[in-house]
Amino acid sequence: MKHRQRIRTITLGAIGIALFLALWELIGIRGWAGLTWPPLSTVLAFLFDPSRRPLFLRAMTASFSMIAFGYAIGLVLGLAAAALGHLVPPLRPGLDRLASIIHAIPTIALAPLFIVLLSRELTGMAIAALGVFFVIYVSATSGLAASSAAHRDLFQVFGTSRLTQLRRLDMPAALPALVSGMKYAVPAAFIGAILGEWFGSSRGLGLLMVSAMQNFQIPLLWSAVLIASTASLLIFGLMSLAERLAYERYR
Amino acid sequence: MSLVPAPVTAIHLDHISKSFTLDGGGTIAALGEVTLKIDKGEFVALLGPSGCGKSTILRLVAALEEPSTGAVTIEGRAPVELSRQHRLGVAFQDHALLPWLTIAQNVALPYQLAGKPVDKARVSALIALVGLAGFEAARPKQLSGGMRQRASIARALVLKPDVLLLDEPFGALDAVTRRQMNVELQRIWSEQRITTLLVTHAVDEALFLADRVVVMTGRPGKILKTVEVPFARPRHPDVTREPRFHELVDELTLALEPAGGHG
Numbered sequence: 073m074k075h076r077q078r079i080r081t082i083t084l085g086a087i088g089i090a091l092f093l094a095l096w097e098l099i100g101i102r103g104w105a106g107l108t109w110p111p112l113s114t115v116l117a118f119l120f121d122p123s124r125r126p127l128f129l130r131a132m133t134a135s136f137s138m139i140a141f142g143y144a145i146g147l148v149l150g151l152a153a154a155a156l157g158h159l160v161p162p163l164r165p166g167l168d169r170l171a172s173i174i175h176a177i178p179t180i181a182l183a184p185l186f187i188v189l190l191s192r193e194l195t196g197m198a199i200a201a202l203g204v205f206f207v208i209y210v211s212a213t214s215g216l217a218a219s220s221a222a223h224r225d226l227f228q229v230f231g232t233s234r235l236t237q238l239r240r241l242d243m244p245a246a247l248p249a250l251v252s253g254m255k256y257a258v259p260a261a262f263i264g265a266i267l268g269e270w271f272g273s274s275r276g277l278g279l280l281m282v283s284a285m286q287n288f289q290i291p292l293l294w295s296a297v298l299i300a301s302t303a304s305l306l307i308f309g310l311m312s313l314a315e316r317l318a319y320e321r322y323r
Numbered sequence: 324m325s326l327v328p329a330p331v332t333a334i335h336l337d338h339i340s341k342s343f344t345l346d347g348g349g350t351i352a353a354l355g356e357v358t359l360k361i362d363k364g365e366f367v368a369l370l371g372p373s374g375c376g377k378s379t380i381l382r383l384v385a386a387l388e389e390p391s392t393g394a395v396t397i398e399g400r401a402p403v404e405l406s407r408q409h410r411l412g413v414a415f416q417d418h419a420l421l422p423w424l425t426i427a428q429n430v431a432l433p434y435q436l437a438g439k440p441v442d443k444a445r446v447s448a449l450i451a452l453v454g455l456a457g458f459e460a461a462r463p464k465q466l467s468g469g470m471r472q473r474a475s476i477a478r479a480l481v482l483k484p485d486v487l488l489l490d491e492p493f494g495a496l497d498a499v500t501r502r503q504m505n506v507e508l509q510r511i512w513s514e515q516r517i518t519t520l521l522v523t524h525a526v527d528e529a530l531f532l533a534d535r536v537v538v539m540t541g542r543p544g545k546i547l548k549t550v551e552v553p554f555a556r557p558r559h560p561d562v563t564r565e566p567r568f569h570e571l572v573d574e575l576t577l578a579l580e581p582a583g584g585h586g
């Protein structure tokens with residue numbers, strides 16, 4: 073029953089994607105959206121042309137490493153802040169406020185600061201880290217409060233220390249919410265890193281997009297967008313899978 | 324062997340009462356004034372209508388709640404000291420197994436919470452004892468309600484606690500399994516003589532397991548009647564067929580009826 077439902081969801085999803093791609097192709101071929109909308113086939117031919125492989129690989133390496141580092145830094149900081157707020161409750165309100173202030177400031181406004189403070193190359197990473205930090209902090213904090221009252225009672229009666237409870241109850245119970253947060257942090261890291269590269273980084277997909285735009289290299293622009301979107305969607309999809317496993321086991 | 328040592332009070336409920344503050348601001352008297360002494364190595368069963376405060380008494384002894392008036396002591400000290408020393412064993416009404424651990428890991432959990440090495444042999448022996456052999460690697464979700472309750476009893480016993488608190492541990496079991504579990508629990512208990520407070524709705528279960536049965540009134544609960552159980556230990560399941568057993572069942576059932584308090 074459940075299995076069949078899953079197959080249907082996947083089939084419907086695949087049909088949806090196929091329709092979307094076909095529409096893209098059609099609009100491009102007919103030129104309904106003007107010159108700036110190339111057919112999918114043109115973009116793919118451009119993208120997979122062997123002569124451009126080094127260009128795209130270099131851009132991907134630069135962007136993806138910034139995204140990965142930014143994600144990792146945001147994840148570690150978000151987890152550390154959430155754990156601190158959980159273990160030292162008086163710090164909680166302050167940390168909450170800090171996180172919401174960080175979230176409330178438009179990151180674009182911070183970009184010039186990062187360029188001055190860090191470097192052009194690291195600005196994307198820093199913006200990505202900020203975005204990831206907020207999502208992870210919020211999800212980990214709510215996750216750490218997700219254990220049931222009955223379980224907390226049980227741990228108390230068995231004379232559990234604070235740290236043992238964190239390890240054996242609070243953290244496992246936080247996992248589903250945290251994995252959800254990690255999923256939503258993926259697009260945040262992509263947005264941050266690519267946005268950062270727009271501000272004059274010398275490498276990366278963001279730079280490729282900006283220079284393609286300025287030089288009216290339409291297939292190049294679309295290729296860069298396609299790479300970034302596909303990668304983000306792919307990782308997001310994988311995280312959805314991990315999320316489902318976490319909910320099945322830890323809830 | 325035949326020497327009977329003078330009884331030592333283990334759990335002392337000294338004129339305790341408990342009221343809760345409701346969200347709306349009102350208060351609810353959950354427990355009237357209760358005084359009860361439980362000797363070391365004694366098995367006491369609590370009977371009473373739903374909502375009379377039985378679970379509340381257990382939570383007070385487990386240091387999960389503070390009494391509104393009066394005091395609870397275990398061996399003359401605050402109950403929280405006992406729980407800090409990992410000397411309490413509990414099985415709650417709600418089994419409270421951790422969903423991400425297997426049955427074997429759940430039963431072994433108290434060792435880890437106490438920072439002690441896991442005694443694997445004892446864990447598997449207890450799992451077999453509660454009839455869950457073969458389900459060591461299963462997760463709580465894969466078991467029936469009754470199987471989960473049995474796992475939670477194994478967990479309560481694993482550290483050889485000095486005080487055992489059981490809140491309707493067999494509530495979800497069918498009559499036959501319940502009888503079997505009673506026999507097993509009686510056997511384990513006779514070997515270790517853990518001071519035990521059992522909450523139950525089943526009169527025959529209380530009589531078969533306990534040294535003393537305490538009947539409570541409706542909310543706010545007070546002690547209505549105490550019955551000493553005369554059967555020698557270890558008890559054979561056949562005691563439940565003796566006429567004296569039936570007399571006591573009738574007596575307690577009558578006391579539990581709403582009018583029983585005035586009869």
Ligand SMILES: Nc1ncnc2c1ncn2[C@@H]1O[C@H](COP(=O)(O)OP(=O)(O)OP(=O)(O)O)[C@@H](O)[C@H]1O
Pocket residue numbers: 343344345351352353371372373374375376377378379380416542
């Ligand atoms: N945390 C709480 N806040 C408010 N009221 C409570 C709380 N805990 C218990 N009560 C109230 O105290 C009374 C006694 O509850 P308790 O759980 O001890 O009953 P019980 O005898 O165990 O009932 P049952 O046999 O149905 O399990 C109930 O009326 C309940 O509503």
Ligand SMILES: [Mg+2]
Pocket residue numbers: 377378379416490
């Ligand atoms: Mg109860």
